[in-house]
Amino acid sequence: MLAPNRVILVLGAIALLLFCSLDFGTIQPNRIVEGTPYGALDALEWGGFALVTLLLAVTLVAAVLALPGRYWAILVSVVLLLMALPWLFSGFLEDQLGERYPYGRGGFAAGFWSLLFLLALMLVEGLRQVGASAWLRLTAGVLVLLSWWRALEVEALAGLSLVMEFQTRPDQFQQALLDHLALTLGAVMVSLLLAVPLVLVMIRRVRWQRPVFALVSFLQTIPSLALFGLLIAPLSYLSANLPLLQQLGIRGIGWAPAMIALVAYSLLPMVRNLFVALTEVPADLLEAAEGMGMNRRQVFLRVQLPLALPVVIEGVRMTTIQATGLTAVAALVGAGGFGTFIFQGLGQAAMDLVLLGALPTVALALAADTLFTALARLSARLNGATAQPSLIYE
Amino acid sequence: MMRHWLTPALWLLVLVAGCLGLPALEPWLQPLVDGRQAVIYPRDSFVTLLLNHLQLVAISAAAATLVALGGGIAVTRPWGRDFLPMASQLASIGQTVPPVAVLALAVPVMGFGDGPTFVALALYGLLPILRNTLAGLQGIDPAVREAATGMGMSSSQVLLRVELPLAGRVILAGIRTSVTINIATAAIGSTIGAQTLGDPVIAGLVNGNTAYVLQGAVLIGLLAVTVDSLFEALEQQWLKRTPGLSG
The missing domain is CATH 1.10.3720.10 (MetI-like)
Structure with a gap:
C-alpha cells in the first residue's frame, strides 16, 4: 500500500493557499504611478481561477490517494499549470489594460511568484519520485519553456512591464x-x-x-x-x-x-x-x-x-x-x-x-x-x- | 595555549585602528581627489558604519543558523525524512542563484533599507549552513548512532551528545561560508539603502571620489579578514576540545 506523499501535499496546499490569498498581478496606468494589486479571482476571473485551483486540487488528491499512476497525474498537472501561467497572465493583461490604459503595464505579484516557485519544487519532487531519466527532465523543462517562449513570440505578454522595459532597450x-x-x-x-x-x-x-x-x-x-x-x-x-x-x-x-x-x-x-x-x-x-x-x-x-x-x-x-x-x-x-x-x-x-x-x-x-x-x-x-x-x- | 586567538585579535586591532585612524591619513589621501572634493567620507563615522554592518550580518547569521540547523535536523529525523531530498536540492540549486540577485529581488518585494538587506542575507545565508548541516548529519556512521541508542540514550540525547558534536565542525564551516558571503553582500546592500561600510565605496563610485572608495574598500576587507580569522580560531578550538572527533 502506498503512503500519502507528504511533500507534494504540503507544497500543493501552500501553493493553493498563497494563490487564493496573495495578489496575483498588478496594473500600473504608466511607468511612474504605483500599481493596483489584483487578487487571483479578480485577475483571472472564474475560468482561469477554476483551472488553477482544479489542477492544484488534482495534485493534492493524487498526493493523498495511494494509486499506482499518481505521480504521473501530479507531473502532468504541474507541467500543464506551468505552461498555462503565461497565457493566464496574458488574459489578465488584456482584460485590465485594453483600451482603458493604452500606456499601462502589468506586473507579476507575490501570488504569481509563489505559485511559480512552489510548482517548480513540486516538479522536482515529482520527477524524483518517478525516477525520471535525463530525457524526461529535459522534456518537461522544454515543454514549459516553449510555452513561455511562444507567449512572448505572439506578444501575449506585451503588456508585461518586464517585456516593456526590454523593448525600450x-x-x-x-x-x-x-x-x-x-x-x-x-x-x-x-x-x-x-x-x-x-x-x-x-x-x-x-x-x-x-x-x-x-x-x-x-x-x-x-x-x-x-x-x-x-x-x-x-x-x-x-x-x-x-x-x-x-x-x-x-x-x-x-x-x-x-x-x-x-x-x-x-x-x-x-x-x-x-x-x-x-x-x-x-x-x-x-x-x-x-x-x-x-x-x-x-x-x-x-x-x-x-x-x-x-x-x-x-x-x-x-x-x-x-x-x-x-x-x-x-x-x-x-x-x-x-x-x-x-x-x-x-x-x-x-x-x-x-x-x-x-x-x-x-x-x-x-x-x-x-x-x-x-x-x-x-x-x-x-x-x-x-x-x-x-x-x-x- | 590560546595562540590561535592571537591572529583574530590582531586583525581586530587593525580594523578598529583603521576605523578611528583613517581620518588622520587625510594628507596622504589628498592626491587621490580633485581639490574641490572632500577627502574623508563625511556622512557617517566609520565606527557607526562598521557597527551597523556587523549588526546586519550577525542578526541575519543568527536567524539563518537557527532556521537551517532546525530544518536540517528536522529533515534527518524519521518523521521528516520525506522532505530530505527536497531540502538538499533546495540548498544546492539555491546556491546557484547569485547573492546580488537575491539582494536586488528583495527590493521589489520589500522596498529599500536595512529590512530587505536583512531578509536577503538571512535567506541566502541559510543555504550553505543547511547544506553543511545535512552533509554533517548524513556523514555520521549509522553504527555510531546505533551504538548510542544501544547504550540507552533517547533520540534527543543521541542528537545532542553524539550527532551534533560529530557534525559540529562541518556545520561551523557552513556558518563560516555563510558569514563570508554575507559580509560581502551586506556591503553591496548599500545600493539598496542599507547603512554599511559599502556606503563610502558606493558614494565614491558615484561621485568619482577614489579616496572614499579606498577607505570603504580597506575597511570592508579588514572586516572580512578579521571575521574569517575568528572562525579559523573557533575551528582550532573545536578541534582541540574534541580531539577524537575531527573526522
Missing part, C-alpha cells in the same frame, strides 16, 4: 548579455590557464601547496566590492603614467579591475578542484599504467586526465556560477553586463529594470549549472566511473 540588453558573457567566460578561461601550471608545480613541489592554498583562500575572503574598490586607485595611477595601458583601454574603472578581481576569485575553486582531480587518482592505477609500459606523458593523457576530467568540469561549473554573480557586481565599477540594469534600476527605483537585470543573471547561472553538470556526468560516464562531486565540498 533591446540593443542595450544584447550588449549587456555579450559583456556579461565575455567577462564571465574570460575570467573562467584565464583562471583555468593560470591554475593548470600552478597546480602542476604544486604537485611536484610539496612545499608550494600550503602558501598557494592560503593565498587563493585569502583572496576569496575579500568581499567583491572591496576588491573592485582596491583595484581602482592603483589601476588609475598606472594608466595615468603608462600610455601603453591607456591605449589598451586599461583604466581604474571599466573591464580591467573587473577582470582582475574575477580572475582572483576564480582561482580558489579552480586550483582546489584541479589539485583534487590530479592528486586523487588512485596510485595503484598509475602504477598499473606504468607497468603496462606507458610513458609519463601517456599515463597523464590516457589515465590521469580522463579520470580527473569530471572533477575539473565540476570546478569550472562552480567557478562559472560564482563569476556570473560577481560580474553583476562589477557593473558598479563600470564593467557593463546585466548588473548595469540592476543598479540603474535601483538608482531610479524602477523595479522592472532591476528585474530585467536580475532575472537574466539568475538564468545565466542556472544555465551554466545545468550545462556543466551534464558535461561532468557525461565525462564520468565515458570513464565508466561515477562522478564524485562530494569530493569537492570542504
